[in-house]
Amino acid sequence: xxxxxxxxxxxxxxxxxxxxxxxxxxxxxxxxxxxxxxxxxxxxxxxxxxxxxxxxxxxxxxxxxxxxxxxxxxxxxxxxxxxxxxxxxxxxxxxxxxxxxxxxxxxxxxxxxxxxxxxxxxxxxxxxxxxxxxxxxxxxxxxxxxxxxxxxxxxxxxxxxxxxxxxxxxxxxxxxxxxxxxxxxxxxxxxxxxxxxxxxxxxxxxxxxxxxxxxxxxxxxxxxxxxxxxxxxxxxxxxxxxxxxxxxxxxxxxxxxxxxxxxxxxxxxxxxxxxxxxxxxxxxxxxxxxxxxx
Amino acid sequence: xxxxxxxxxxxxxxxxxxxxxxxxxxxxxxxxxxxxxxxxxxxxxxxxxxxxxxxxxxxxxxxxxxxxxxxxxxxxxxxxxxxxxxxxxxxxxxxxxxxxxxxxxxxxxxxxxxxxxxxxxxxxxxxxxxxxxxxxxxxxxxxxxxxxxxxxxxxxxxxxxxxxxxxxxxxxxxxxxxxxxxxxxxxxxxxxxxxxxxxxxxxxxxxxxxxxxxxxxxxxxxxxxxxxxxxxxxxxxxxxxxxxxxxxxxxxxxxxxxxxxxxxxxxxxxxxxxxxxxxxxxxxxxxxxxxxxxxxxxxxxxxxxxxxxxxxxxxx
Numbered sequence: 001x002x003x004x005x006x007x008x009x010x011x012x013x014x015x016x017x018x019x020x021x022x023x024x025x026x027x028x029x030x031x032x033x034x035x036x037x038x039x040x041x042x043x044x045x046x047x048x049x050x051x052x053x054x055x056x057x058x059x060x061x062x063x064x065x066x067x068x069x070x071x072x073x074x075x076x077x078x079x080x081x082x083x084x085x086x087x088x089x090x091x092x093x094x095x096x097x098x099x100x101x102x103x104x105x106x107x108x109x110x111x112x113x114x115x116x117x118x119x120x121x122x123x124x125x126x127x128x129x130x131x132x133x134x135x136x137x138x139x140x141x142x143x144x145x146x147x148x149x150x151x152x153x154x155x156x157x158x159x160x161x162x163x164x165x166x167x168x169x170x171x172x173x174x175x176x177x178x179x180x181x182x183x184x185x186x187x188x189x190x191x192x193x194x195x196x197x198x199x200x201x202x203x204x205x206x207x208x209x210x211x212x213x214x215x216x217x218x219x220x221x222x223x224x225x226x227x228x229x230x231x232x233x234x235x236x237x238x239x240x241x242x243x244x245x246x247x248x249x250x251x252x253x254x255x256x257x258x259x260x261x262x263x264x265x266x267x268x269x270x271x272x273x274x275x276x277x278x279x280x281x282x283x284x285x286x287x288x289x290x291x292x293x294x
Numbered sequence: 295x296x297x298x299x300x301x302x303x304x305x306x307x308x309x310x311x312x313x314x315x316x317x318x319x320x321x322x323x324x325x326x327x328x329x330x331x332x333x334x335x336x337x338x339x340x341x342x343x344x345x346x347x348x349x350x351x352x353x354x355x356x357x358x359x360x361x362x363x364x365x366x367x368x369x370x371x372x373x374x375x376x377x378x379x380x381x382x383x384x385x386x387x388x389x390x391x392x393x394x395x396x397x398x399x400x401x402x403x404x405x406x407x408x409x410x411x412x413x414x415x416x417x418x419x420x421x422x423x424x425x426x427x428x429x430x431x432x433x434x435x436x437x438x439x440x441x442x443x444x445x446x447x448x449x450x451x452x453x454x455x456x457x458x459x460x461x462x463x464x465x466x467x468x469x470x471x472x473x474x475x476x477x478x479x480x481x482x483x484x485x486x487x488x489x490x491x492x493x494x495x496x497x498x499x500x501x502x503x504x505x506x507x508x509x510x511x512x513x514x515x516x517x518x519x520x521x522x523x524x525x526x527x528x529x530x531x532x533x534x535x536x537x538x539x540x541x542x543x544x545x546x547x548x549x550x551x552x553x554x555x556x557x558x559x560x561x562x563x564x565x566x567x568x569x570x571x572x573x574x575x576x577x578x579x580x581x582x583x584x585x586x587x588x589x590x591x592x593x594x595x596x597x598x599x600x601x602x603x604x605x606x607x608x609x610x
Contacts (some may be wrong), residue, residue: 003443007605024413024432024484026413027413029372029408029411029413029415030413030416030465032408033408033413034403034419035409035413035584036423037419037422037423038422040423040425040482040485041422041423041425041426042386043426043437043438043441043449043482044425044426044429044437045427046437046441046442046449047437047441049425050441059446059447060447060451060452061451061452061455061464062449062455062456063357063447063449063452063453063456085586098417107331107332107335108332109332110328110329110331110332110427111328111332111333113328114325114326114327114328114329115329115366117309118325119325120322120325120326120329120367121322125419126329126333128601129333129336130332130596131597132593133336133340133341134539134595135539135590135593136344136586136589137542137582137585137586138541138543138562138585139545139562139565139566139582139585140562140582140583140585140589141340141343141344141346141347141582142343142565142569142582143346143347143350143575143578143579144342144343144344144345144346144347144350146569147346147575148346150319150342156531162495163339164339164518166335166339167335167336167339170332170336171336180449182545215445227329228430228431229429230431230432230546230549231545231546231562231566232547235566235570237539239453239597244430244590245430245431245432245433245546247434247547248430248433249436252436252440259440259444259447261400262440262441263437263441265433265434265436266430266433266434266436269430269432269433270428270429270433272428273428274425274428274429274432277424277428277432278421278425278428280306281424282425285488285491287535288487288491288536289491289494290531290536292532293491293495293529293532294493
């Protein structure tokens with residue numbers, strides 16, 4: 001009896017000693033984590049800071065951290081220095097990303113329904129077919145796609161890009177949506193059916209509201225991938241339908257000092273993705289791992 | 295024959311006595327209906343172009359010489375596989391993919407381990423860490439090329455000046471180490487991706503077992519080596535394979551940072567060049583087919599890994 005209490009007392013004592021040690025090393029590791037985090041974000045901070053500097057302050061060595069701030073770079077990006085306006089490409093990017101995302105959802109939600117709630121036979125094979133298309137390198141299909149676009153007169157047409165982006169994101173969306181729909185309890189749907197709920201009605205009033213956060217996350221991730229895409233846009237668009245990434249590459253050809261302008265451009269073009277990404281932060285892993293990780 | 299009999303006998307049992315077979319197949323089609331638009335769309339938009347690539351890869355087709363179009367047999371493949379540029383591109387692709395994936399997995403794991411503990415401002419650090427992944431790839435490439443790697447006023451050499459004064463070495467990063475520069479920029483973007491996947495993996499590790507091991511006096515290293523790491527293995531595989539799929543295809547960074555010069559041209563860039571500038575459609579397609587074969591090898595492993603996670607989840 002007494003030995004037990006003694007033992008307990010000693011373990012308690014060592015526990016607190018170890019606890020203190022662990023607490024201190026924990027604090028050190030916390031500081032390390034902060035340093036690493038700041039290191040990783042520093043290029044972005046530098047980009048932001050440079051975008052608010054004048055061109056001459058942006059291109060100094062050693063760097064001038066505390067130079068006066070100005071929006072000159074942004075003004076130049078938006079055409080103050082006589083360059084092409086970025087608005088048409090930005091609008092093209094918005095059109096392509098938003099419309100392809102809507103199309104993806106229209107295709108993906110019913111498909112995911114047929115792969116989870118009322119699964120078709122061999123539904124796993126279908127899932128892996130979708131996934132395998134994602135593994136086919138874009139560059140391998142580029143030439144026929146280009147020739148088709150040329151043949152039907154769809155070069156430099158934003159709609160052609162929208163169709164391609166839809167196909168690019170549909171597998172991701174099907175996988176994501178399936179993993180969200182699989183979380184809807186089947187009993188709820190059965191009960192609704194018993195009560196005489198039609199399929200469309202139970203979809204609209206039960207399933208969709210339950211998976212709404214999932215739909216939002218799926219849309220944001222599809223939006224990001226479409227917005228970022230360069231290869232298709234570069235090959236298939238010209239002056240009319242060019243997207244923001246293509247524009248971004250094109251305007252760096254100018255000579256002279258342009259660093260602040262480039263940084264301002266990079267900030268503006270990245271802003272929608274940063275916003276969408278932070279908004280989808282909690283579901284980002286699930287999306288990027290195609291729903292394999294919850 | 296026996297299977298048809300079996301089918302015939304099981305079918306009525308399945309559908310119940312009052313349901314004729316036609317209704318059953320109608321039901322099956324009703325189940326399939328929501329799936330068909332997506333399936334047909336994907337087959338048309340992604341599979342048909344690839345069939346086109348396959349056909350063109352056996353053709354002699356250069357847009358500059360339209361009259362010489364014809365069947366070429368395996369010539370394009372022979373040219374692709376013996377061409378020194380393509381071989382270099384294959385090697386570059388492998389070096390680029392392997393180093394970016396391994397480095398970002400390593401950093402991603404270390405950072406995930408750091409973030410998998412309670413400390414002040416953990417959520418903020420996590421958000422900071424994700425940021426590089428959310429910069430548009432082209433913008434990130436421009437940022438590295440002009441604002442960081444530039445030998446005269448880039449931040450990297452600026453920091454060297456800060457640290458070592460006016461006589462500090464000022465390397466020209468992009469000409470002295472072009473491939474390494476591209477790798478650095480890509481590792482910066484992909485480490486957050488790996489970190490997110492591994493962090494999710496760490497948060498699912500069995501805490502009670504690890505606590506028991508701690509009480510039994512296991513060292514941190516032992517716990518990591520024999521418990522955390524084996525648990526993380528499948529997440530490392532998943533991250534590595536998904537990362538490989540994306541980085542094998544990388545075009546943005548190579549195109550923007552070095553324009554494929556100085557030995558940084560990977561296969562996607564080389565194919566783009568063969569097709570866009572040399573207008574050699576046959577050869578570009580043959581190179582495309584080679585890439586697909588290479589990707590299928592990776593993809594087979596990737597599918598197996600995803601499928602094991604998928605089965606764990608149990609499906610429905």
